[in-house]
Amino acid sequence: MRNAQDYAVRVDNLVYRVDSKTILDSLNLEIRRGEVLSIMGGSGSGKTTLLKCIVGLLKPTSGAIWIGEQNMAVLSEAQRAPLRRTLGIVFQYAALFDYLTVEQNVIFGLERQRDIKRSEMRKIARERLDWVGLSDVENLYPSQLSGGMRKRVGLARALATDPQTVLFDEPTSGLDPITTHQIDSLITRLNRELNLTAVVVSHDVGSVLRVSDRIAMLAQGRFVETGSVTEILHSSNEQVRAFLEAARSTSVESAP
């Protein structure tokens, strides 16, 4: 039996239904402390729903989501707040507050922690923005940033509260190949330099293969395969093979 210290997040028998439709069907998953785990799958497979259940944005129909010793699934909205501070999430379209400047976005979560001075918050914002490779953008508004810059601000915001685990929802969707590599490199650095656990939800196979220690393949709300990058690449599971093959045939390498 594993100790709660060994994993960052543990999902037990998770079911999520909307009306009569089952979105997540009896999922079990252990996300080990300090690893980069990618949840790969096609559109509508339930990846984002799983991510939102982990952060407590959606309440599962049944099952448990263990973060340390606490089950996120049974906590009230108020009880989830301290647990959420241990998790950072980078949304698919960054979800920056468009009426706030970049700096105000980054310190948004810190402003409600009353023991931090404003000068300290601004220092944290500068440090996090520097870490993601952005400088002199503090006073810009999200509408003045490119897609890649917004994602990096989203990551700086997620890192501002010093989380132990960072969850990425489609971090490379809609980005050009160079920006995609920059985001991949940030995920790897976040794991190696800051020693944080990262959960990446993506259908971008190239990016998933570059950043992951382990991959879990989700299809129709069920995990069909979980393993290391090599194990997934050599999987005999038909759905995994079909997904990888489709990704390979649409990649730039296969162009004539």
Place this chain on the structure above:
Amino acid sequence: MEEQIWTEVSEKRGAVSAVLHFVGSMGLLLTASLRSMASFRWEWREIVHQMAFIGVASVPIVAITTLFSGAVLALYSASLLMRFGAGSLSGGAVGLSIAREIAPVLTAIMVAARCGSAIAAQIASMKVTEQIDAMRALAVNPISYLVVPRLVAALVMLPILCVVANFAGIFGGAFVASALGVPSFAYFKAVQLFTDSYDLTGGIIKVAVFAVIVALVGCQQGLSAQGGAAGVGHATTRAVVISMVLIYITNYFLADLLFAKT
């Protein structure tokens, strides 16, 4: 309980269950807002910002509409009463109508059109672009950050706007009555004679209830928005229509409660 505010319900409903769902979610939102207000961890910067938006910026539109409403009341009442040699009483008709009905209802309608729609549009746009989810993920309660400041700002500023509306309406009536030959002194004397502090207080009580309706309906429609730009548009339209209908319905019952026996 708060969980239900964030839960998206996608099934199609009939008219009755849609009304029940609306009433239920308004009740939940009001309860969650009162609970958040009772914690006294108020977002003062947001409250001041909303007070400026709902209150200060609405002064011109409220003043102009009630000024002309007072003017048109005086136009009808003064010309009618002058036929019976009682033109000076028009001040009473204008004062009473403005204090009890025109000022509170028109103030609420103008704020619903101008700010209720903006509240719904802003919150709906935040909802469909996952900004509300981002707020919750950062351990910030959207009820405390978005709903309570708008509710508090509306509750403080609408009564003040109503006082402005009373002045504008009565002075609008005075201009027209004077132009029709009613002496200003007699007009204002009639206002004093027929309108007492209870009429003004009653109007302010009414507008405070309307303030809760405008702010809560705007927030509720924004928070329940789904889809993209179309969802934002629907939420905005629904917020204005529902607010206005509720203002008129509530106005009848409040008028009956406050003024029927006076």
